[in-house]
Amino acid sequence: MKQKLLSLLSLLMLASMLLAACGGGAAAPTFSGTATITFVQEPDNLNPLYSSMWFSQITREFWLKGAWSFDANSQPYPELVTEIPSTSNGGISADGKTLTLKLRPDVTWSDGEAMTADDFVFTYDMVMSEKNIVNGRYPYEDFVSSVEAKDPQTVVVNFTEPFAPWLTSIFNFVLPKHVLQPVFDSEGTLDNAAWNRAPSVGVGPFVFQEWESGSHIIFKANPNWIRPPKLEQVFIRMTPDDAAQEAAIIAGDTHIGVFLSSDQIDRLEAGGDVKVVATPGGYNESWFLNVNPATAHPAMLDVNVRKAIALATDRFSIVKDLLKPDINPVNATFWDNTPGYATDSLEPYPYDPEQAKQLLDEAGWVDSNGDGTRDKDGVELILRYATTTRELRKNVQAVVQQQWAQVGIGTELINHSSDIFWNNYNDGGPQALGEYDISEYSQSPDGPPDPEASQNWLCSEIASADNPDGANWQGVCDDELDALFKQQATIADPAARLAVYRQIQQKMYDEVLYIGMWKDPDLWSINSKLQGVNLSGPTPFWNAYEWEVSE
Amino acid sequence: MTNYIIRRLAQAIPQLFIISIILFTLMQAFGDPVATLGARNPPRPEEKERLRRQLGLDQPVYMQYITWLVGNDWQKIDMDGDGVPETPGQRKGILRGDWGNSLVARRPVLEMIGERLPNTLILMITAEIVIIILSLMIGLVSALRPYSLFDNIVTGLSFIGYSMPVFWLALMLMYIFAVNFRRWGLPYLPTVGMFDPAVGKTPAEIIKHMILPLTTLAVISTAGYSRFVRSSVLEVLGQDYVRTARAKGLKAMYVVFRHALPNAALPFITLIGLDIPFLLAGAVVTERIFAWPGMGRLFLDHTERADFPMLMGILMLISIAVVIFQIITDVVYSFVDPRIRLE
C-alpha cells in the first residue's frame, strides 16, 4: 500500500511537473494525493434545489460554494463575496429589509466563465419557479420580495420584513446560469437536468468528476478557484453500515469517517492513527414532552410532575457510562449546542430521586393500591416513552425505565421506525397524533448556527386534521412563549435577538417544556495521514483547499 | 414448444397484473415519502403540501396506480396549487416503458436500476456458481457415504454455516481478513467497496474486493443447497432401478453418474430456477456491510425513504424475471427428463 501510494505520488508529481513544463513555465498549481471520505448515506441529488439531505449539502464545500461558509468557530467566512454584509458596512439597510451582497470580481465558474449577479437572480428564479419541483423554497417564498442585480458585482435582496436568520439561509448556493438557463429553456424545467447528477460546472476548490451510484463520488482539483487546493482529488465512498465503516476507519481504508457515535471513540482511537473530533451541528438528544390536554397523560400537564421526571432521571450517569461526558454533556436547553446561544447560567436539573418523590407526592400522585406504581383518581402513572429503533436509544429506554421505577413512575416503551415516527397527522405519525408522553430524538434549530426553531413551539403549528403538517407535536401553546418566538424572528440585531432567546430559554426551563438528554455534536474520524483538516459545524469541509495527504 | 411458451407468457400477464396491484396496495403501509425527503433536514411543514401536490402524492391511490400503469399525459395536472389543472402530465406509464421517476433522486427508475444491476450480477452470478459447485460436491459425497465421518462433519459444518446470521459472519470475516491480518502484517483483503481509488476500477481490484462478500454468501447458502442435493441423491439411490443397475453388476461410479445423478438433478434444477430471479434482488445485508453498490442496497435505501416508484420498479423487475425463469425451468425440465411433455 505504502509503496503503491508512493509510486503513484511520484507519478503524479512527474505528471504535474510535465504539465507545468508544458504550461510554458507559468507557475501552474500542482495537486497531489487523494482524500478518502466514507458516507453512511448516499446523497440523493447534487443539485441543491432537489436535495435537502445533509450528506448532499456538506459536499458543496468542495464544488459549489455559497456566498459565505462558516469557519471552525461557526463564524461566517466570505467565499463569493468581498465581505460579510453588516449594518456597519452598509450590507444591511437601516430598516433591516434590504441585504446587499458585493461579489468578488475574481471568482469564476470552474469552466472559466465569470460569475455575476445574474447567476444569483437566476438561482432565485429557479427556486421560485412552479416548473421546478424543488425541495424547499424557504426563506425565499415567505420572506423575500425580490432579488435584483444592481450591477454585475452587486446583488440586492429585498425582504418583506426584517429577517433575522438570513446568514444561514440566503444564497448558501448559487446555480450557474450559463449552464442551466439553456436546459430550463428547452425542457421547461430543471427537474431532469443532467447537471443535477453530474454537475460538471461548479464554484469551489474542487470540481465534480464522476458519481457512480451506490459506490462513490469523485471531485478533482479546480485550478480556477481563488484558493487553489493542494489535493488532487477527493473520493467519497458510500459505506452504509456503521460497523463496516468502523472497520474501514480502523484498517486505514478511509481518511475521514462521518456520523460516528461516542461509544466508538475508544475503539477508533486505540490504534493511534485516528483522531475523533466533534463539531457543533446544533443537535441535542432531546426529550419532547407531550403537554397537549387532548392526548397527553393527565400528569404531564402538571409542571411539578414534569420537573419530577427530570429529577428522577440520572442523565449524568447515562452520559458518563454510555457516551462521553466531555463530548456529550447533559444539556439544559434546546440551544446548548448552537454556538453563541447557550445560556450558561441554566444548569440541567440534577438527579435527585428524593425530591422527585416529594414533588410527585405533593402533586397527588401516590401509590394508593400498592402495585409499585403511583396513581391518582384511579389513573396509574404509566408514561408512554417513545423513540426510534436506534440501539443507543433502546438502551437508554431500558436504563430510564429502571430509574423511574425507583420513584414509582411506570413506563410503556414504544419504538417506531424512523419513516413512521416523523409522519404527519394525516399519515398517522405517532408523534403528530400525540401517541406518546415523552418522545426522544436528536433535534436542532432549523438552520444552525441560527437559533430559529419557532415551528416546534408556536400555537399555530400544533398538528391537527386542519394543520396536518404542523410541527408542534407537543401541543405547547403559551401566549408569552408565542409572542417571544414571533418577536425574535424579526430582530436583525444579534445582541437584541440573543436577549429574547435568553427569555425563551428561561421560560422553557422553568416550565420544564423541554428536557435535554445530551449535546449531540457531529463526530468525525480523521486519519493522521490527512492534514490540515479543520472541520466546522455548519459547513464542515469549508477549508478543503488546505487539506493535504502525507505518507 | 413455441405454442407452449406463448401460452405461458400470455398466462403471465394477468399474474403480473395481480402482483402489481398487491404491491401497490402494500406500498401504502410505508410512511410519507415527503416527510423523510431530507433525511436529517426534513422539509418545512409548508413545503410538504406543495411537494406532495407536485409529485402527485396528493392523488387518490387508484389514480396514482393508473398514472404508474398507463401514465397521465392525457390529462392536465395542477402544479401551482391554485386548484386549476394547467400543466400537461409527463408520465407515460410502465405499460409504455416509463417506469417512473424516483421520488428522492428525481431520476428515471430504470436508469438507476441499470446502473446497479451489473454490480449485483457480477457478485451474485459468481457466488451462485461457487455455491452450486460446492453444494453438488459436498452433497454428492455425503450422500454416497451417508452417516460416515465425512458426512457427519460436513453436515455439522453446513448447519453451523446455516445457523450463522449473515451480518455477523460478514463482519467477522471483515475483522479477521481485512483488519487483523493487516495489523499482523499478513497479506490482507480490503474492507469495503469495489476498488481502491488509488489503483482504479481494474478487474484485479474487483476480484480482490469480491472475495469477502463472496465467501459470506457461499458459507451461508452452500449449507442449504448441499443438504438438498444429499437428500435427493439418497432418495434416488434407494429407487428400484438403481438397485437393479447395481444388481446387474454395474460399477458403483457408473451407476451414480449414469443413473442416480441425472435423476437427482431434476429437483435441484427446479430449485435453482426458482432462486435465480432473486439474484437480481442482490444480497441486501452482504451488500450493505461490504458497501457493494448493488441492487440490494438500492432496495434497502429506497425502502427506508418510502420511495415507492423505485420499489415498484425493482419488485416488478424481479416478478418478471420469476415468470420468465419459471418458463425456462419447465422447458429445461422437458429436455432433461424425456418423460415430461410440454403441451
Added chain:
Amino acid sequence: MTNTTSTPLTGNTKLNSPAAPLSPMALGVRRFRKHRMAMFGLGLLILLMFYISFAGLLSKGYCAPINKDVSGEAWANCNDTSLKLQPPSADHIFGTDVIGRDIFARTIYGGQISLLIGISAAIMEVILGALIGSLAAYYGGWVDSALMRFTEAMLNIPSLFLLIIGARFFGGGLPSINLLGRELTGSVIVIILIIGATSWMYLARIVRANILSLRERDFVSASRALGASDRRIILAHLLPNTTAPLIVSATLGVANAILAEAYVSFLGLGVQGATATWGNMLDGAYQYLEAAPWLWFFPGTLILLTVLGINFVGDGLRDALDPYSTRHV
C-alpha cells in the same frame, strides 16, 4: 434390511401387510431412535429447554441499583451502567452487556421469547399453509386457481420486502400482553405475525400436491360416497395423510423463525423495548464484535445449538416418517 416400501402410510396398513409386526408409527419411532444425529439433536433440545425453563426458575441475582434481590425477568432487565461490558467473571458468568445487564440472565429469558417466537410462527405457518393448500387442492377449479395465484404472487415478492411491509403495517400498533405472568411487548406478536405470514407458501404447495394425489384414492371416494362432509373429508382423511411433510416443515419452521428473528432485528424491525431475545442480543453485540466477544458468543452459540438440534431432529423425522426411506431399521 426390512423392505419398508410395502407399508405406505395410508392409515389402514393392516390390510395390505398381513405379516405387519409393527404399525407405521411404531416403525417411525423405531427408525427415529436409530437415527444417531436425530437423537443427538433431541438431547440437545431437551438440554436447551431445561436451560431456559428450570434455570430460569432457580436462578436469581442481586440488583445493586435498586438494592434488592431479583429473579425472573426483573433480573434479566436489571441494569447497572457502571458495570457495563464486563467480561465473564464469578459474578456474571457470561459477562455484562452495554448497559450492565447480566448476559446469563438475558440468554435465559431471551431464549424463552426466541422459542416462543419460533414455535408460534411455525404453528401459524403450518395452519396457514395447511389451510390454503388443502382448500386449493380439495375444491380445485377457481378456488384452486385463485389461491395458487395468490401463493405464487407471494412467492414472487422477496420475503425481505414482505417482512418490512409487515413490520410497517403492524408495527407499534399492538399493545403489550400478559402471558403466564410475563409482560410481552406488542412487538413480539408483530414478529410472530410477520414471520408466520411470510413463510407458509412452500408448505401450502406441498400440502396441495400431496392432497391432489390423495383426493382420488379409494378411501376418499368411499367416504364421499358415504356422505361425509367436505370438512370431515379434509380434516379426518386428507390432512392426516399429509402429516409427514407438515411435521417436518413445522420443525424446520421453528429453526427458520428463530433465524428470521435475528435477521429482522438487524434491520431494526425486531422485538423492541427492553425485552431480550437471542436475535436482538446478537444485533446489539454487532458493534462490539472485537471489543466484547462475550456479547455475541453466548446468544450466538445458543441460536446455533437450537437450530442445529432442530435440524437434526427434522432430518430424523423426515427419514423416520418417509415410507420410502431406505434407512436400515
